[in-house]
Amino acid sequence: MWNSFFGRAFRDLRSSSQLLVLLGISNGGLLAYSDSQADVNALVSESAPQDAQKKKVVVLGTGWAGTSFLKDLDISSYDIRVVSPRNYFAFTPLLPSVTCGTVESRSIVEPIRNIIKKRTLPLTVILRELNLATEIVPFSDALIFRKMEWFNFMKLNVSRLTPANRRVLCRSNNGPLIGKEDFMLDYDYLVIAIGAEVNTFNTSGVMEYCHFLKEVEDAQRIRRSVIDCFERAVLPDITEQERRSILHFVIVGGGPTGVEFAAELHDFIQEDLVRLYPTVQDLVKITVIQSGEHILNTYDGRISSFAEQKFQRDGIEVKTGCRVVGVSEKEINMKLKSTGEIFSIPYGMILWSTGIATRPVIRDFMEQIGQSKRLTLATDEWLRVEGCQNAYALGDCATINQRKIMEDILDIFRVADIDNSGTLTVTEFQDVIQDILVRYPQVDLYLKSQHLQNMEDLLKDPQGNERKEVDIEEFKIALAQVDSQMKSLPATAQVAAQQGTYLATCFNHMEQCQTNPEGPRRFRKSGRHRFQPFRYKHFGQFAPLGGEQAAAELPGDWISIGHSTQWLWYSVYASKQVSWRTRVLVVSDWTRRFIFGRDSSRI
Amino acid sequence: MWNSFFGRAFRDLRSSSQLLVLLGISNGGLLAYSDSQADVNALVSESAPQDAQKKKVVVLGTGWAGTSFLKDLDISSYDIRVVSPRNYFAFTPLLPSVTCGTVESRSIVEPIRNIIKKRTLPLTVILRELNLATEIVPFSDALIFRKMEWFNFMKLNVSRLTPANRRVLCRSNNGPLIGKEDFMLDYDYLVIAIGAEVNTFNTSGVMEYCHFLKEVEDAQRIRRSVIDCFERAVLPDITEQERRSILHFVIVGGGPTGVEFAAELHDFIQEDLVRLYPTVQDLVKITVIQSGEHILNTYDGRISSFAEQKFQRDGIEVKTGCRVVGVSEKEINMKLKSTGEIFSIPYGMILWSTGIATRPVIRDFMEQIGQSKRLTLATDEWLRVEGCQNAYALGDCATINQRKIMEDILDIFRVADIDNSGTLTVTEFQDVIQDILVRYPQVDLYLKSQHLQNMEDLLKDPQGNERKEVDIEEFKIALAQVDSQMKSLPATAQVAAQQGTYLATCFNHMEQCQTNPEGPRRFRKSGRHRFQPFRYKHFGQFAPLGGEQAAAELPGDWISIGHSTQWLWYSVYASKQVSWRTRVLVVSDWTRRFIFGRDSSRI
Known part of the structure; x- marks a missing residue:
């Protein structure tokens, strides 16, 4: 773990522009400084014709899959267009921490342009650019501008994919003040990494009254909502029963997200809010509703039962074997699976985290390529979309249809x-x-x-x-x-990131492997596959349970539970940050929380 | 300045609960620890009857005036109800820094409950509570709970004041999920500190299309809007003319807020955004529109002309002698005062910061107390609202009608x-x-x-x-x-804070001064005034101008301009923070900006 930490540190340092400045200066004869912005633009536009021969790659999404693809792709070899409604990458495993202010939302995001700006370029590319550089601008700046030119990010929503003519239809989400609303992009290769949406199982009232936890904005909304509940509960002239309802926090879904949020919320209330709202401290209740028999049921049984025991000690109620059948403005209706009995409980806030569903734009795409009968978009083991030429899909929006x-x-x-x-x-x-x-x-x-x-x-x-x-x-x-x-891979950040890195390697060796395929022998046809198929490597998973305790499944079927595991969690999550900026911010957020507690300002 | 810095440090340390814990432990015989929350509640509710004799003080607002009043008020002597739509105090002079991410929004806010929780109580009060303490809870906790009991904060909007029956009508702003919407509070003393709203001079389109900068949420919106403009400007298939329009940032009003925002925006663009959006860097334009002859016209002429020269060097256009007559979706219409010529320019974003106006709830109040002909709510030199018994008004919502x-x-x-x-x-x-x-x-x-x-x-x-x-x-x-x-006082944080402190002192000595008045002789009637009238002490003002340069008017007509003034600005603003938490956060934000730049994620 520490190895990877310092390995990454070294990589980030190498990629910073300081080295490039040094390079530029040491080649002083070739380059000179100038303030003229016009020169820079000339340099940028001059190279445009060269790019006409490059293959156009359209990447949809800047989540785990899209970003790790872009981080490892040789951006100088392709004409890259990235489309995403968000101009940043978010470190989603820390989202539950953002809901209660343990970590600030801005500490877990990094602008996608910044990630590209700081990328290490292969030495061959740097040397080529050095030879091309005849304009009088700092070489480091010229390289950054060149990277930004290779990398076209567009903050747009994808509204339709039309594989028949290799086009992507996008729509602006930047407010009403733009003349043009729709944009059409054509591609040679399409990389679909737009993730999934929340699965409401068509339960009535969920979209209207429940919170979700997929985006940074969701976490910010939840944080405001928790504070709002406390502020409402201390208003005068309300019955105690009403106060209890307002302070009833319900989490639907006992998976990692729901459990971690329940734990974070419990800590937030016990460590910070109780002292600010002492009159209502006894009225607070947290309930986790799980349709299965146990929470954390994708984890080892020992972790699952430890979590249940810890929640019991903490006073977090776990209702297993319950299915939510509807949500109204003030009540949540449930069905007890064993008896079929339907009952309802009042609530103040609901987090709905029960799994993922296919986005409408993917569903439409699936119908066009003959996958209409499937539940999720299918790819082969090389992440190529089945039934569609030159389209790749990775991360939560697709599943690998593994060959029997x-x-x-x-x-x-x-x-x-x-x-x-x-x-x-x-x-x-x-x-x-x-x-x-x-x-x-x-x-x-x-x-x-x-x-x-x-x-x-x-x-x-x-x-x-x-x-x-x-x-x-x-x-x-x-x-x-x-x-x-055969098992389908879980919809986790780990899988998405590995798929992104894998696909980038394929793209980087695309030409090379066309002549010298590196994959296994084809049994149905002659020859070999161009690439090795994608192979997922599971590095384990964490479940933070609050009170500075965590559980972890580590490689080799190891289970680790307790305070030391929480520290392992801190180290791993700090090391996995996408940039030094977010790493420093996350660690300082944790420190700030230890010293000053979490902020309860409603902003 | 450093004196005040360490003075404050010492005060904050004293007010932290550690000291109280020590006190509690050193009185070990009297107190014991217990986890039972019921005991705490018993303690809290037991003392309720005692409060029935206390005078009810309703404080409206938690801005500079309201918060400094609450910070210095002896909260054990009154039954205090605080009403505000925001449950925090915001350090508004740093709002322009928040618009561009130099400082994060959460670094400048502190929950009002936290401020009260950490308050130092007079030793007499601590000793009295110590004697009353018979329950087995930690004494420090008991003191915190007691403070929270004396201090009733309600997150509500004020919808009407009815001085005739001494009542305040409030309305919930905590979302739709509350049964009760309206709340009625009665008071013995009313402290009005709800500030002012933005003055649009009834210019058409301003409310629809312009940004303001009075609240933390405004600053967050502006930050997102600036990024949106850049994201829109780099979309494909837009003419250069459109890109120029989108990247035209207009600031209406050349006062301190407008000028500081222009400077911050210029730094943000030049230091951070230019490298991420290099293709549009030449298309960016910032314009400051001022109706007067000079920007910063409440400052010394030397500062005003230095600012104008610096803006000219930075390429920020200053249009003086111009009045905005209307704003449409894409254009802002202006009238040149000298010639009467009307012209319009396209824009991407507008910040409207032209001064303040009276809020409707105050206007309604003024009509009830016979002040309908005045522009702003008038008080006497003791901050008592003219024409209304037992009501005080301070900060931006009132002006002192000084006696000739x-x-x-x-x-x-x-x-x-x-x-x-x-x-x-x-x-x-x-x-x-x-x-x-x-x-x-x-x-x-x-x-x-x-x-x-x-x-x-x-x-x-x-x-x-x-x-x-x-x-x-x-x-x-x-x-x-x-x-x-005679001059009316400026609508600044400095004035509001001094008024709050002044009024708290009056309230703390209310009974004492009834028998021994400390004010000057009454010339019209016999006897003396109960208190000294409020006297404003001007400590100078800053104008940060970007590029690590600032200008300052210091006491004694000193003018200081340049880099050293910026450092003075950093020190003063760090020292003036309301809590150690915000102080640490603000300083670490500044450091973070120096090392990593400002974040451009659109969240």
């Missing part, structure tokens, strides 16, 4: 059976093992789940004896259970 | 002429000099303006020779010009 090994079993057998004998020898099998492992990641998971050392063990007979040869039927039986290990 | 000495001249003569001789001897005159100086502050100003040493010089004959006696006519002639020195 049983679909290809005949082709695998045919390719492996070099001598066409109709049977597979161990030697013949060994020849394709590597390709199978790369192409079908479920094989690896299956071996682990069966405690098998290597793939050859699959070919043993039921008694565990090695076989010299297997025929197609025996081969089918051996691999029959493998596909049961 | 010529109105009282006969009474002064009568009182001073002890022997009823019809003439005044120097000895007789000396007897009333002090009372005159206190009652009529304009006398002091007049003496200074005439370079006179003391008041006796007024009685000299036109040749400058001392006179033994003056009669009433000669006395009138001697004082005839004095009232010309």
Whole structure:
């Protein structure tokens, strides 16, 4: 962890413009300083024709997937247009902290232009630019301007994708004062990373009365809403019953977001608000409603039950086996799954965090490309959208439709059976093992789940004896259970970020790999795949539970719970920040909270 | 300045609860710790009957005037109800810095409850509470709860004042989810400190299309709007002319707020935005429109012309002698005062900062108390609202209607002429000099303006020779010009804060001064005034001009301009912060800006 921390530190330092200034100065003969802005513009516009040959890449979204793609992409090789309604990247795992002011909203965002501005360019690109530079501007400035020219960010909403003519229709969200509302972009490659929207399961009243927690603005709204509840509860001439209702905070969904918000809110109230609103401290109640049997049910059972016990000690009520059937202005209606009984409780504020749903613009896109029957946009293992040329989708807006090994079993057998004998020898099998492992990641998971050392063990007979040869039927039986290990990836920042980095690497090697493909052997067609398929590496997950305690699933099935885990959480989240600015701000926010507490001003 | 800095530091430390904890522990025999919240509540509710005898003070507003009143008031002597739509105090002189992210909005606000929580109580009160404390709660907590009980803050808008029955009608602004909307408060004393609203001079389109800068939310909106302008300007397929219009920032009003915003915006663009939006850097324009001949015309001429020269160097256009006659969606229409010519210019954003106007609720109040013909609410020199019993008004919402000495001249003569001789001897005159100086502050100003040493010089004959006696006519002639020195106080934070402190002192000595009045002799009636009248002390004013330069008028007619003044500005503004939390945050914001620049995320 500390390794990665300092590794990143070094990378960020390298990318800062100071180094470029040094470079520029050490090449003093070539360059001179000038204040003339006209020169800079000349430099910028001069290079425009060169870009005409570059492939146009339109990137939709600046979340985890989009940003990590842009961070690692060689921006000098493409004509890049980025479309997003937000001109910044937000470190979403800290959103629950923003809702209660443990961390300020501005500490977790970084303008996407800033991220690009500070990017390290490959040395070859710097040297090329140095040779091209004939204008009298500081070289570091010229490089920044050049980066900004390669990178066209547009603060727009995507309103429609038309893959038939490779176009994206966008709409301005910058207020009413613009003459032009709609913009049409054409692309050679489309990278879709627009994330998902909240899933209300069509429950009535949710859109009107519930808070969500997907954007920075959501967190700011929740923060204001919590303070509003307390301010309302201390107004004169209200019955105690009304005060209790106003101070009832309900969280629908016992996943990581809901649980972390409940914990943050409990800390905020106990550590800060109780002293400012002492007359109503006994009336506060926090309830977590979970449809399943346990909260945090994607985590290890030990974490889940620790969280439930901690919440019980803290007085946070956990209602499991309950489904919300409707929300009205003052009440939330629920159905107890076991008995079917419907009851309602009054509330002051509701956070709805029950999972994600496909955005309408993606749904429309899916209909155009023949995916209308699917729930989410499907890509192959190379993140290419199925049924659509030159479109990639990553992050929460898509799922990888992983290929079943049983679909290809005949082709695998045919390719492996070099001598066409109709049977597979161990030697013949060994020849394709590597390709199978790369192409079908479920094989690896299956071996682990069966405690098998290597793939050859699959070919043993039921008694565990090695076989010299297997025929197609025996081969089918051996691999029959493998596909049961296929899992779709969770909709997390970790997955999205890894997908972004993976796709950037593919784009950076696009030409190179066209001639020298680096992927596994194709079993259905001849040759090899151009790239290795995407493979997710799980680094574990955290669940902060409040009161300076956290739980963590670490790689290798380790579970860590308690205060030390909270400190691990602090370190990891500090190290994972996208820039030194946000890192310093987040750490100083945590420090500020320890010293002064959280601010309860309603702004 | 540093003196006041450390003086304040010491005061804040004293007021922190640590000292109270120590006190509590050192009195260990009396007190014990308990987690039981019920005990605390018992303690809180037990003391309620005692408060029935206390006078009810309703304070409207938590700006400079209201907060400084509350900070210095002995809250244990009154039953205090504070009404404000904002539950925090905002350090408004830093609002222009918030518009561009030099300082974050949360760094300049402090919850009003927090300010009260941290208040120092008089030792007598602490000792009294210590004696009353029989419940087993930590004494420091008990004191905090007691303070919170004495201090009832209500986040409400004032909708009507009805002085006839001593009532204030308030309305909830906490969202739609409250059953009760209206609240009625009755009072014994009313302290009106609700400030003023922006003055549009009924110019059409101003409310719809212009930004103001009075609240923290205004500053946040402006910040988003500036970024929006840049994001709109870099969208594709817009003409250069349109880009120029979008990037035209117009400031109407060349007062301190407008000038400081122009300077901040210029720095933000030149230091931060130019590198992120290099393609449009030449299209940006900032224009300040001033109806008078010079900007900063309430400042010394040297500051005003320095500011104009600096703006010219920076490329900020200053249009003087122009009056805005209307604002439409894309254009601002102006009239050149000299020629009467009307012309219009396109804009991207407008800040309207042309002065203040009376709020409707005050206007309605004025009509009820017979002040309907006045422009602003008038008080006497003791801040008592004229024509209304037990109501006080301070800060921007009122002006002091200062008494003319010529109105009282006969009474002064009568009182001073002890022997009823019809003439005044120097000895007789000396007897009333002090009372005159206190009652009529304009006398002091007049003496200074005439370079006179003391008041006796007024009685000299036109040749400058001392006179033994003056009669009433000669006395009138001697004082005839004095009232010309009367000035109404500026609508600044400095005035409001001093008025708040002054009024708190009056309230703290209310009973004591009833028996032993400390004010000057009454000339019209017998006896003395209960308190000294309010006297404003001007400590100078700053005008930050951007590029780390500022101008300042310091006490004693000193003018300071340049980089060192900017550092003086930093020190004074850091020292004047309302709490250690905001002080630390503001200083770290400045540091953050030096290291990382300003953030341009549009949140």
